[in-house]
Amino acid sequence: MSRGRLRVYLGAAPGVGKTYAMLGEGRRRSDRGTDVVVGLVETHGRPRTAELVEGLEVVPRRTLHHRGVPFAEMDVDAILARRPKVALIDELAHTNVPGSRNEKRWQDIEELLDAGIDVVATVNVQHLDSVNDVVHQITGVPQRETVPDEVVRRADQVQLVDMAPDALRRRMAHGNVYPPEKIDAALSNYFREGNLTALRELALLWVAGKVDEQLDRYRAEHGIAGTWEARERVVVALTGGPEGDTLIRRAVRIAARTKGADLLAVHVTASDGLTTADPANLLRQRTLVESLGGSYHQVVAHDVPRGLLDFARGVNATQLVLGASRRGRFAQLFSRGVGVTTTALSGSIDVHMITHEEVSRGRRPHRSRAVLTRARLRAGWLLAALAQPALTAALYPFREDAGLPVEILLFLLVVVIVALVGGMWPAVTAAVFGFLLLNYYFTPPLDQFTVSDPKNLFALLVYVLIAVMVSAVVGLAARRTREAARAGADAEVLSTLAGHVLRGEHALNSLLGRLRETFVLTSVTLLERVPGTVPTPGDQNDPDAWRIVATSGGTPCTCPGAADTEMVIDEELILALRGRLLDASDRRVLEAFAAEAAVALRQQRLAEQAERARPLAEADRMRTALLAAVSHDLRTPLASAKAAIESLRATDVDWSEQDKEELLATADESLVKLARLVSNLLDMSRLQAGVLGLVLQPVALEDVVPRAVDDIGPLSERVRAGISPSIPQVLADPTLLERILVNLISNAVRYSPQETVVLITASGHRDHVEIRVIDRGTGIPPEEHDRVFLPFQRLGDRDNHTGVGLGLALSRGLAEAMGGTLIPDETPGGGLTMILTLPVSTPPASTPDGPAPSSMPGSMPGSMPNAHGSTHGSAPAPLTVPPQTRRDAEARDPDHAE
Numbered sequence: 049m050s051r052g053r054l055r056v057y058l059g060a061a062p063g064v065g066k067t068y069a070m071l072g073e074g075r076r077r078s079d080r081g082t083d084v085v086v087g088l089v090e091t092h093g094r095p096r097t098a099e100l101v102e103g104l105e106v107v108p109r110r111t112l113h114h115r116g117v118p119f120a121e122m123d124v125d126a127i128l129a130r131r132p133k134v135a136l137i138d139e140l141a142h143t144n145v146p147g148s149r150n151e152k153r154w155q156d157i158e159e160l161l162d163a164g165i166d167v168v169a170t171v172n173v174q175h176l177d178s179v180n181d182v183v184h185q186i187t188g189v190p191q192r193e194t195v196p197d198e199v200v201r202r203a204d205q206v207q208l209v210d211m212a213p214d215a216l217r218r219r220m221a222h223g224n225v226y227p228p229e230k231i232d233a234a235l236s237n238y239f240r241e242g243n244l245t246a247l248r249e250l251a252l253l254w255v256a257g258k259v260d261e262q263l264d265r266y267r268a269e270h271g272i273a274g275t276w277e278a279r280e281r282v283v284v285a286l287t288g289g290p291e292g293d294t295l296i297r298r299a300v301r302i303a304a305r306t307k308g309a310d311l312l313a314v315h316v317t318a319s320d321g322l323t324t325a326d327p328a329n330l331l332r333q334r335t336l337v338e339s340l341g342g343s344y345h346q347v348v349a350h351d352v353p354r355g356l357l358d359f360a361r362g363v364n365a366t367q368l369v370l371g372a373s374r375r376g377r378f379a380q381l382f383s384r385g386v387g388v389t390t391t392a393l394s395g396s397i398d399v400h401m402i403t404h405e406e407v408s409r410g411r412r413p414h415r416s417r418a419v420l421t422r423a424r425l426r427a428g429w430l431l432a433a434l435a436q437p438a439l440t441a442a443l444y445p446f447r448e449d450a451g452l453p454v455e456i457l458l459f460l461l462v463v464v465i466v467a468l469v470g471g472m473w474p475a476v477t478a479a480v481f482g483f484l485l486l487n488y489y490f491t492p493p494l495d496q497f498t499v500s501d502p503k504n505l506f507a508l509l510v511y512v513l514i515a516v517m518v519s520a521v522v523g524l525a526a527r528r529t530r531e532a533a534r535a536g537a538d539a540e541v542l543s544t545l546a547g548h549v550l551r552g553e554h555a556l557n558s559l560l561g562r563l564r565e566t567f568v569l570t571s572v573t574l575l576e577r578v579p580g581t582v583p584t585p586g587d588q589n590d591p592d593a594w595r596i597v598a599t600s601g602g603t604p605c606t607c608p609g610a611a612d613t614e615m616v617i618d619e620e621l622i623l624a625l626r627g628r629l630l631d632a633s634d635r636r637v638l639e640a641f642a643a644e645a646a647v648a649l650r651q652q653r654l655a656e657q658a659e660r661a662r663p664l665a666e667a668d669r670m671r672t673a674l675l676a677a678v679s680h681d682l683r684t685p686l687a688s689a690k691a692a693i694e695s696l697r698a699t700d701v702d703w704s705e706q707d708k709e710e711l712l713a714t715a716d717e718s719l720v721k722l723a724r725l726v727s728n729l730l731d732m733s734r735l736q737a738g739v740l741g742l743v744l745q746p747v748a749l750e751d752v753v754p755r756a757v758d759d760i761g762p763l764s765e766r767v768r769a770g771i772s773p774s775i776p777q778v779l780a781d782p783t784l785l786e787r788i789l790v791n792l793i794s795n796a797v798r799y800s801p802q803e804t805v806v807l808i809t810a811s812g813h814r815d816h817v818e819i820r821v822i823d824r825g826t827g828i829p830p831e832e833h834d835r836v837f838l839p840f841q842r843l844g845d846r847d848n849h850t851g852v853g854l855g856l857a858l859s860r861g862l863a864e865a866m867g868g869t870l871i872p873d874e875t876p877g878g879g880l881t882m883i884l885t886l887p888v889s890t891p892p893a894s895t896p897d898g899p900a901p902s903s904m905p906g907s908m909p910g911s912m913p914n915a916h917g918s919t920h921g922s923a924p925a926p927l928t929v930p931p932q933t934r935r936d937a938e939a940r941d942p943d944h945a946e
Contacts, residue, residue, distance in 0.1 A: 052161040054203040056140065057170045060251040061244055063225035064211040066170035067091070067138055071100035073168055074136045078104060083133040087160075087167075088122040088153075090138050094224065104136075112145050114826065115799055119145040124156045127165070134166045141175035141195040146826055154199050171195060173251040186246045187238055208255045213244035280309035283360045284337075284369040285390075288315060288326045291371045292333040298402050299369040300340050311342030312363060316355045318348075328639030335647075353389040360397055367398045428470010432478035435462045440485045447490050452504060455490045456511045463515040467522040475522065479515030483508055556648040560600035563625075563641045567634065570627035571601035574645055575608060577620045594622075597649060602626075615642045621649070689718035742865060746777040746889035747785060749810050749819065756789035757808075763797045769808040776812050778886040780866050785886070788859045788870070789819070792882045795856065796823035800879070816868075816885050824879040833872045 055073075059066040067089060078084040086106040091097045107130060110123035121144055127135055137160075142153040150156050157167050174183040178197045184190050200206060211219075217235060219225055226234055284299035286292045296313060303309040315330060334344040349355020360368050370387050391399045439462055443455055459482040467475035487497055491504050499505040556574070564572045574597040577583070587593040589609035596604055603626075605611045611624035615638055623642045630638060692715035695701070696708060703711070750771045757764045778785075789808075796806040804824040811818050828836060837860045856870075863870040868886040875881045 050164055052164050052166045053205075054157070054161055054166075055168045055205040055207070056200055056203045057168070057207050057209050058200070058251060058255060059170070059172050059209045060211070060248040061174075061216065061239070062172060063216055063220060064209050066172070066209045068097055068100065069207075069209050070136055070138070070168050070170050071097065071104070074104060074134065075100060077134055085127065085130060085132040085135055087127050087135040087137040088139075089136060092225075093227065096224070105132075107135075112147050114145050114147060121145055121148055122153065122156060124149050124159060127160060128163055131163070132165060134168060135160055137167055137169050140169045140171040140200070141193045143193050152195070154195050158199075171200065173247060173254060176200065176254065179250050179254065182250065183247065187243050189238055206255060208251060210248070210251070213241045213248065216244060217241065280367070281312060281363055281365040282309055282367045282369060283312045283314055283363065283365040285356055285371070285386075286313055286315045286330065286333055287371065288330045289371075290326075290329060292329060293336060295369055295371050295402055296333060296336055296340070296342075298400075300342070302367060302369065302400065303342075311337070311340065312345060312365070313337040313342055314345045314347060314356065314359050316347055316349050316352045316359070318350070318352060326639065327637075328643045331640065331643045331647075353386050353393060356386070356390055357393055357397070360394075365397060367400065368394060369400045369402060372401050372403045425470055425474070428466055428474035429477075431469055432466045432474040432481065435466065436478055436482045436485055440489055444489060447494070452486075452490055452507060455486060456507055459486055460511055460515060460518075464518055464522075467519040472519045472522065475519035476516055479512050479519065482515070483512050486511070556598045556645065556652055557600060559641065559645055559648050560598055563638075563645075564601045564627075566637075566641075567625070567630060568627065569601065569625050571599060571604050571625075573599040573604040573611075573624045573626075574649065575605065575622045575624055583619065597621075598645075613638075615639065617642045617646045621646055685718035685722040689715040689722070692718070742781050742784070744779050744781055744866065747780045747782045748777050749775050749817070752782060752786050753789060753808060753810075753819075756786045756793060759786070759790050760794050760797065763794065766797050766800070766804075767793055767806045767808065771808070771810050774812070775810045775817060777889040778817050779889040780868070780886050784862045784866065788862050788884060789821075791856065791859045792821040792884065796821050796825075796880070796882070799823060799825040801825065812888070814888075816887050819884040819886070821882045821884070822875055822879065823881075824875065824877070827874060827878055827880045828872065830874070836872065837870075 057066040057069050071086075071089065074084045074086070084104060086101060086104050088109065089097075089101055089106075091101065107123060107126050109120040110126070112119050112121055122137065137153070137157060140154050140157065144151060144153060144156070150159070157169060160167055173179060174187075174191050175194050176197050177194045180191050180194050216225075217239060220231055220235060220239060223231065280303070282299050282303040284295050286295065299311060299313075303311045313333065337344050345359065347355055347359050349358070356368070368390070370390060372387060387401055391401070436459065439458060443450060443458065447455070463475050463479045463482060466478040484497070486508055487499060488495065491499050491508065493500055499508070560572045560574065563569070575594045576597045578593055578595050581587070581593045584593075587607075589607055591606040594607050596606070605624035605626055608614045608622045608624055611626055612628060613625040613630045615623040615625070617623060623638075623645060625638075692711040696703065696711050696715075750773055753769050753771050757767050757769055760767070793806060793808065800806055800823040807820075807822040809820045809822070811820075837857050860870040863884060863886070866886065868884065870885075871883050873881045873883055
């Protein structure tokens with residue numbers, strides 16, 4: 049069975065016409081004879097949308113009950129049984145009610161596609177995971193329902209339903225989107241022109257990315273290597289040299305001339321691993337590219353020009369920016385260079401050769417010629433001076449019998465040995481010296497510097513040439529070996545460096561410690577210029593002009609002038625090293641460390657700023673949630689009480705005594721509910737401020753639990769408590785403990801089926817007691833357990849009539865303030881079990897003067913230790929708190945869970 053095809057209509061905002069377009073396509077397919085059904089469509093009361101549904105077969109929805117409330121969801125089983133050719137399904141990101149076949153509607157659609165049914169669906173851009181946070185930042189409205197981008201990207205077709213912001217606002221003003229009473233609020237909030245423009249741009253960019261993917265896939269499937277100039281892409285090639293900054297800025301200007309052009313920077317590394325690129329330059333240039341809106345890439349290729357062009361063609365680049373060659377004219381006679389070769393092979397890609405300052409300087413990367421140790425060089429020169437005379441002395445008695453070819457081979461063997469020991473120049477010297485000895489002692493006429501036979505002269509010249517070539521090859525191999533070892537060591541250090549930066553919040557200190565260990569230094573210090581100081585020529589030796597940001601090792605440097613080696617990062621930062629002078633060859637790795645130190649410092653400060661901003665953001669979130677809650681949950685009981693009292697005061701109605709009692713009961717119930725909500729809000733604010741008063745004392749559960757059950761009123765008939773008298777006493781505030789239990793029991797009763805009961809059990813352990821409140825409701829998935837304790841969360845509720853959602857958040861805070869914990873667990877067989885753990889109260893220690901009281905003020909949630917009492921005697925003294933705080937605590941009314 050072939051998989052069905054998915055078509056998605058993507059809109060920038062509600063009301064642009066996604067559902068209308070989907071239904072229009074469904075009707076067109078149905079008119080052509082295709083079997084089309086409506087799996088689920090939300091018309092939102094729009095008459096023109098409802099008209100399009102008429103005439104199409106609609107699969108009835110399935111009704112599910114959640115916490116006693118009926119919900120109509122799409123019936124996946126009915127659609128699978130019907131097996132149409134095409135199913136029209138609205139709102140791809142919808143979250144199904146608990147108890148449905150799948151958690152999300154897009155998962156339902158995946159089942160239909162796997163069954164071979166084509167699906168036409170709709171979704172708004174604000175529901176895509178990748179832009180959800182951006183939309184929240186733009187509009188200020190969080191989107192709870194999201195769909196993974198990959199689900200939409202896998203669609204066979206994605207069609208944008210576009211509408212200009214002005215047109216959408218006019219459509220709303222005409223009443224085509226929302227009912228009249230909601231139009232003004234919508235136009236002045238979410239549907240502001242700026243919001244709609246930003247959402248439209250997000251949708252256009254997302255669809256453009258999807259089109260790019262389809263184009264790349266088509267080119268790959270059809271083997272198209274040529275460039276299609278459907279969109280301008282500028283690739284800038286970086287060598288790791290200092291000219292890279294100039295090339296990047298020039299490429300940015302080239303890309304800016306074509307609006308919407310992409311900028312990509314690429315560094316091609318030779319496959320042999322040997323490179324002259326400066327990692328510090330590459331790191332700085334990568335940061336520059338990304339700050340200018342481009343992207344950075346690194347590829348490995350055997351041939352650099354071909355690797356560069358392969359990358360450019362792979363990303364469908366239209367323009368390539370290269371730096372002019374720094375190689376001299378003599379070097380260009382032997383190799384055309386990367387720039388000329390790339391231009392010759394570029395084909396349809398435009399190549400820009402950019403001149404820069406490094407061309408006029410003609411600088412080449414410095415390569416050290418000292419590839420051997422001094423000991424080996426001395427041994428090589430000594431061997432070159434002594435080995436040839438010694439060989440001459442050994443062969444002299446046999447010069448009439450050995451023959452010139454044998455003697456030349458032996459002298460060549462000595463040259464190779466000298467080259468292996470001392471390198472190129474001692475070997476060349478040995479070759480020339482051997483040429484003279486062979487000419488004088490072993491080439492006729494003997495004992496004079498004359499060669500009579502041209503063949504012998506040719507043999508001697510070939511000997512010298514071979515000796516020089518072998519010496520050059522050996523020297524080059526030694527140089528390459530050292531470069532490879534150095535590159536490997538640098539790569540290992542830089543790899544470890546990157547790992548330290550990525551490790552976490554202590555990256556800067558770890559980085560400086562690694563630098564100190566790598567170069568065996570006494571201390572490494574990152575210095576920053578004191579804000580407000582003006583750079584002067586003499587401030588390098590002024591400790592008052594600098595401050596220590598981070599240091600590792602012994603005594604830190606207080607100013608750059610006190611360092612043995614200093615590395616300038618920028619005008620404000622300097623890396624000061626003490627212990628020894630570093631070689632010039634170590635500067636590349638040192639520059640990389642310096643650049644990473646600057647990045648690590650920036651990340652550390654950003655993290656500190658984010659940490660300082662987090663409480664403000666949390667306070668803002670709480671304020672927003674509080675305002676949303678107050679707008680309904682506090683106003684509703686107030687309105688009910690006010691209506692009841694106004695009815696009693698009315699003089700035009702003759703109320704009976706029964707009616708008066710009912711009105712008074714309504715007012716009393718509403719005011720009690722209002723008092724509980726306000727008390728919850730106040731207690732939550734006290735918990736967060738750390739000023740909640742506690743009176744900790746030994747408490748018997750068999751006394752507290754029955755009171756908590758009685759406090760929930762008529763619901764207590766569905767509660768069964770089994771608390772054994774043998775359970776040890778707990779150390780708690782009795783009023784707050786009762787309040788926690790009321791919240792937990794009320795929640796359990798509310799979300800349990802009518803025919804079930806809620807069980808309360810307790811078990812004693814060595815140092816704590818566990819109280820379990822067990823229900824048989826629908827339960828909560830394990831991944832959602834932590835969410836139920838967030839303030840202003842009513843997990844699974846679809847209405848606004850159950851309180852502000854503070855009950856469980858407050859209960860956990862109170863439990864932790866008393867040194868306990870509150871965690872959820874699954875009830876075997878279905879349901880939720882809330883486990884409240886409290887410390888056991890131990891007998892207090894006696895003192896000569898009687899019981900010794902202990903004092904403990906209110907604290908932040910989670911900061912209260914597991915106190916165990918500290919006195920012996922007949923009546924242990926409770927923990928004391930200020931009188932006013934004590935009265936506040938005793939006056940609290942237990943609150944039903946919300």
